[in-house]
Amino acid sequence: MVFDFDGLVIDSETEVAGCVVEVLAARGVAAAVDDVAHLFGSTDADDEWERFLRPLGVSLADLRSAVDAVLPARVDRLPMLPGVDGVLDAAHAAGWRVGMATGQRRPRLDEHLARLGLVGRFDAIVTRGEVAQGKPAPDIYLAAAARLGVEPADCLALEDSLPGCRAALAAGMRVIVCPSPVTARCAFPSEARRVASLVEVDLAG
Numbered sequence: 001m002v003f004d005f006d007g008l009v010i011d012s013e014t015e016v017a018g019c020v021v022e023v024l025a026a027r028g029v030a031a032a033v034d035d036v037a038h039l040f041g042s043t044d045a046d047d048e049w050e051r052f053l054r055p056l057g058v059s060l061a062d063l064r065s066a067v068d069a070v071l072p073a074r075v076d077r078l079p080m081l082p083g084v085d086g087v088l089d090a091a092h093a094a095g096w097r098v099g100m101a102t103g104q105r106r107p108r109l110d111e112h113l114a115r116l117g118l119v120g121r122f123d124a125i126v127t128r129g130e131v132a133q134g135k136p137a138p139d140i141y142l143a144a145a146a147r148l149g150v151e152p153a154d155c156l157a158l159e160d161s162l163p164g165c166r167a168a169l170a171a172g173m174r175v176i177v178c179p180s181p182v183t184a185r186c187a188f189p190s191e192a193r194r195v196a197s198l199v200e201v202d203l204a205g
Contacts, residue, residue, distance in 0.1 A: 001087075001091050001096050001099070001155065001157075001158065001203075002099040002100065002101050002141060002144045002145070002148075002155055002156070002157045002158070002173070003098070003099070003100045003101070003102075003122070003158050004102055004157075004159045004160060004161070004164050005100060005102035005109065005112070006041075006103065006160075007041065007160035007161055007182065007183065008159065008160045008178060008180075008198070009080060009084050009116070010075070010078040010079070010081060011078060011081060011180055011181070012075050012078060013040050013041075013160065013180040013181075013182040013183065014180060014181050015074045015078065016040070016071060016182075017033045017037070017182045018033075019066075020033075020036065020067060021033060023066040023067055024056065024063070026066075027056075027057075027058055029057075029058060033182055035052070037162075037182050037183050037185060038163075038186055039163075040161050040162075040180075040182055040183055041103075041135055041160065041161020041163040041164040041165075042103065042134055042135045042136060042163035042164075043128045043135075044128075044135070045163070046060060049063075075112075076111075076115070080116045080118075082197055082198065082199050083199035083201060084118075084198055086199065087198050087203070088118075088121050090201075090202075090204075092121075094203055094204075097123045097124070097148045097150065098121070098122050098148075099123060099124040099126070099144040099145075100122045100124070100125045100126070100144070101140040101141050101143070102125070102126075102128070103127070103128040103135065104127060104128075105127065105128075105129065106125075106129070109125070109127065123147075124144055124148050126140050126143045126144045128140065130143065135161075135163040135167035136163040136164070136167045136170065137167060138167050138168070138171035138172075139167075140167065141155075141167055141168050141171035141173060142171050145173070152171045152173050153172050153173070155171075155173040156174045156176065157171075157173040157174070157176070158175075158176050158178065158198070158201070159175060159176070159177050159192075160178055160183055161179075161180075161183050161186075162183060162186045162187075162188060165177050165188055165189060165192050166189065169189060169191055174193075175189075175191065175192040175193070176193045176194075176195060176201060177192045177194050177195070178196070178197060178198055178201075179194070
């Protein structure tokens with residue numbers, strides 16, 4: 001089993017989206033979360049963000065700087081989402097090895113895992129900086145499967161975003177998608193099973 005982190009373990013995507021909308025509003029630009037929801041879940045979407053922002057007269061560097069000034073404090077207050085502990089407990093009880101494939105930078109991820117009491121609960125962690133291409137490319141999921149010592153086809157990926165879902169499917173994994181409020185209206189591939197919460201995930205089913 002391979003977890004994503006942002007939007008799945010904590011609802012950081014809602015905080016990021018809220019910051020983006022606030023920053024744009026402060027610059028006189030009215031934008032909705034749905035306008036950019038499909039871009040969440042990938043650290044390799046700069047070109048798409050630039051295409052979205054250019055007609056609005058806002059640079060990606062300006063947006064990123066303004067968001068980064070307020071986002072960390074908001075994210076550091078977020079609780080773990082419902083069902084994460086239960087899925088981890090069930091996976092370990094079933095003898096499954098559990099990994100994580102995330103766009104988070106490793107030092108920041110380690111802080112989150114320590115705060116949430118999740119240190120030591122993952123057998124392998126792969127971050128964006130360790131692979132050639134980020135999601136939606138399959139690299140990070142293929143690397144996670146390799147570190148877990150299992151074939152991708154034998155892995156179940158848990159995702160919340162469209163790029164992440166596409167990455168796991170491209171790696172040949174089965175996918176359960178649990179959208180965040182930001183990505184809830186995205187059109188996910190039909191191959192992925194969709195749940196409203198990780199509480200609904202039954203590994204015996």
